[in-house]
Amino acid sequence: MTKFRTESDLIGELQVPNEAYYGVQTQRAIDNFHISNYKMYHFPEFVKAIGYVKLAAAQTNHELGLLPDWLLAPISQACQEVIDGKWNEQFPVDMFQGGAGTSVNMNANEVIANRALEIMGYEKGDYQHCWPNDHINCSQSTNDAYPTTIKLATYRMNQKLVKKLQEVVAAFRQKGKEFADVIKMGRTQLQDAVPMTLGQEFEAFAATLEDNITRLDNNAKLLLEINMGGTAIGTGLNAPEGYAKLCAEKMAALTGEAFVSSKNLIAATPNTGAYVSYSSALKRFAVELSKVCNDLRLLASGPRAGLHEINLPAMQPGSSIMPGKVNPVIPEVVNQVCFKVIGNDLTVSFAAEAGQLELNVMEPVLCQAIFESVSLLENALDTLRSKCVEGITANREVCLEMVKHSIGIVTALNPYIGYKNSTKIAKEALETGKSVYNLVLEHQLLSKAELDDILDPKNML
Incomplete structure (x- = not known):
């Protein structure tokens, strides 16, 4: 049977499973937010990112004399283990939550504190030796640690997304070379236009998608401006002088990313403009990716009563009633991913607009929407490349006959x-x-x- 330890907070006492590295505030979030099927651990980059944030904060606090040597080592080790993915399952908080991300921040504070206690030879929950708030959250607030975590996670997720996009572009470009000698009719308004090559058409697909790499990367760079040291509302209350700049430098050194401190921390604390810009780039990419998938479905339509200029790989039977029917299931599923990304961008816009005064409390849904979009697109690109584009063949005679008759x-x-x-x-x-x-x-x-x-x-x- 599960054994429990008793922890307390402002609300009162609560039992927490003995084996859990998280504590009372995380347990309250688990109990309170049964909203979605998305937990922190579903996005490993998010968990890793908060490990980096807490490690940078610990190093900054130590350098500024706020964290003693004897605590720096165990806290640093605990943070590194979080970064390494060792404790992902200890981050079970629902991505949809009230409190502007406080549950996420406290989940990390408690896990790192309890792991540090264990490293020092103490029991979990023996916080007199290492306190989640006083030590792990020193010189911080949810309102600077949480958005910084989102920004790092999104930036790293974008790097993975762009890599998958580059692979899809290369696959389309290879098909462009393969089909360079296939003459066909180009079409405008679904009517015959002028001749072109199938290779040109596929090279155009590659170019369309490739343009999005620069847009995604440029907008992701906006996420590198962080507000660590602003604490609650950007005034820096409870953070020592010089903390903001030094913590940004520590984040840059630890992650290898070009993080800088915001020039105005009060303005930066409620500002979600960087998320809006990046989500907009995701939306544009989704629109153009969906258009390419629409074209693939049109070009493969038939096989007897459609264009039938290309063949998509046959992935599964297409009907429970029509024998011999094979559907373009891979472009279809990518289309649906794109629709979801476009809808998520609207969620991001609403969440960003809902910010009031010195804080935007809607960042949790904004965060989840962006993470979901990036994750879906990454999976969709992998599927599109491996299960569709790489196996496309040309119906050369069909293309030529259409030219001759057009x-x-x-x-x-x-x-x-x-x-x-x-x-x-x-x-x-x-x-x-x-x-x-x-x-x-x-x-x-x-x-x-x-x-x-x-x-x-x-x-x-």
Whole structure:
């Protein structure tokens, strides 16, 4: 049977499982917030980030004379273990919570304090030797530690997302090279336009997605300005002079990221503009990724009554009633991820707008929305690349026949046969159903060799 220890706080006494490294305030959050299926431990970068924040704070406090040598070592070891992911399961607080992130901050304070106590040879909960508030939370408030944690976690998650995006871009670019000699019709407004190559189309997909790398990275850099040392509302109450700048330097040194202290900590404490900008970049990426997936579904439509210019890998049977049907399930699921990301951006906007006076208490849902978007996109990109893009093949003959039968190739022939002849051929093709290709040969406007040379993919570039 589970054994318990008794801890107390402002509200009163509460039993906490003996094996838990978290304490009474975390237990209250567990009891109070049965809201979502998202816990802190579902986002390992979030747990790791708060370990870095607490380690930077401990080092800063020690350097400024607020933390004795004998406490620095065990606290530092406990923080490092959190960073290393050793205690992820000890962060069970729901991501949706009231209190502007206080439960997250206290979860970390309690875990690190209790682990430090254990390292020093004391029992969990024996806080007279290492106190979650007085020692782990020294010179801090939730209102600077929590947003700094979100910023580091988001920044690191963005790095992983961009890597997955680069891999997808490379996959599309490889297909662009593979399909460089496949002639096809381009389309505008779902109508025949002018000839192009399938390679050009896939290279355009790659370029569209690649542009988002710079946008995501540039907006992620906004997250590197932090408000550590601002404490409750940015005035720096209970933090010594020089703490803000030194703590930012410690964060930069520990993480290798270019963290800087905000110029105005009072302005920075309630400000969520960096999250809004980054979420907006995620939304734009989602919009463009969804468009690419729509195009893949259109190009693969059929196989007999659609465009059928490409084949997507067959991943699973597509119907419980229609034999032989195979659906484009991978682009479909990526579309749905994109819809979710677009919706999450609206959540971020509302949460940011809801900030009042010296604090924005809606950061928990803002945080969860961004983390969810990044995690979903990372998984979706991996799935799109490995289960779809890398296995796409071209239906070369279908593409060529569509070019030969399309009225759109008249535009490409215009410089060679003249506008008057082009108009005549287009009109006759529409009236008779004959292909432009065959009509040009029939009227002896060009030889077959000349016509094929004009329509050679290398001349479509």
